[in-house]
Amino acid sequence: MDADPDTAPLRSADRVYGRVKAMAISYRLRPSERINEVGLARELGVSRTPLREALNRLAAEGFLEATVNRGYSVLPLDPKRVLTLYEYRAMLEIGAVRLAAERRTEAGLSELDRLAHQTQATIEQDAFLKLSADEAFHSHIVALADNAEMLRSIRSLNERMRFIRWIDLDKGGRINWMDEHVRLVNLLRVRDAEAAAALLRTHIDRRLDRITEMIRDGFAEIYTGNTLAARILGDTA
Structure with a gap:
């Protein structure tokens, strides 16, 4: 066999x-x-x-x-590297959301709305499920920009930032970005590129205030079990 x-x-x-x-x-x-x-x-x-x-x-x-x-x-896993990733993510997504306001299709917008409500539905779930839903939502915003290079970049960023963003969701408590997802959909629906870009900027910048705390929590997690590694790899860290 x-x-x-x-x-x-x-x-x-x-x-x-x-x-x-x-x-x-x-x-x-x-x-x-x-x-x-x-x-x-x-x-x-x-x-x-x-x-x-x-x-x-x-x-x-x-x-x-x-x-x-x-x-x-x-x-x-240090503040400078995490900051560069968040800065790159902000520049990429803000540019993409402006293009998405111009280029989005009704079908694409409907899918984004579905993903926004999916993130809301994960609020009581574990951080891994919340992160998966959040990555899908933000990737789809970039997909609406209809730019293959941007989409390739955001997928790479999602992977390189996965651990620190998982820590943020796992240790940061209940946060309000899920409601902001719905607001972003509504702004794209009326093609308000500048308001969507401003909201997304605030959405991402809020994480910068927690970088030192996220890194501290990240090291603690790495050396005391690493649940994310166990979840992804199916073993113990």
Whole structure:
């Protein structure tokens, strides 16, 4: 009988890439930690060839850092890096929402409205479900801009920011951004680009006030269980 592809040892470079990427995103591989390729290959049950291919690819995509003569390390979890990600996200989404006000279709707007109400429905759910709904909503705003490069960028940002945004939702308590999602839909419906951009700017900037707190909570989570890694990888950190 053939092995179940979901439980068989990782063999292909793509499967190794996906696994290591999830480990980096969730900080299952700890911040600033130099990757022990021999140990990681043994843990994944693969040779170093597909692992090295995956590490090269992840470094090129900005998920790991490659250093001459030192191999690969996990990106740090520090205020400067988190700030640059939020600044980039703000510039990207604000530009996208202005384009979306001009280019949105009725079908696309209806889907955005559905996603807005879906985020409202997750308010009593765990942070992972809230984050998944929030990522879908913001990605769809960018999709309405009808710009493939913007959409590719926001998807990459969603992955690189997933851990810190999950911490924000998990530790930040009840927040009002879900109602703001509905307001954004209404502003796009009447094509008010400037008001939508201003609301989105406030929506994102509010997170900047919590960066230091989010990082502190993030380190505490990483070293005391890391629920996100367990949720994504199906194991314990």
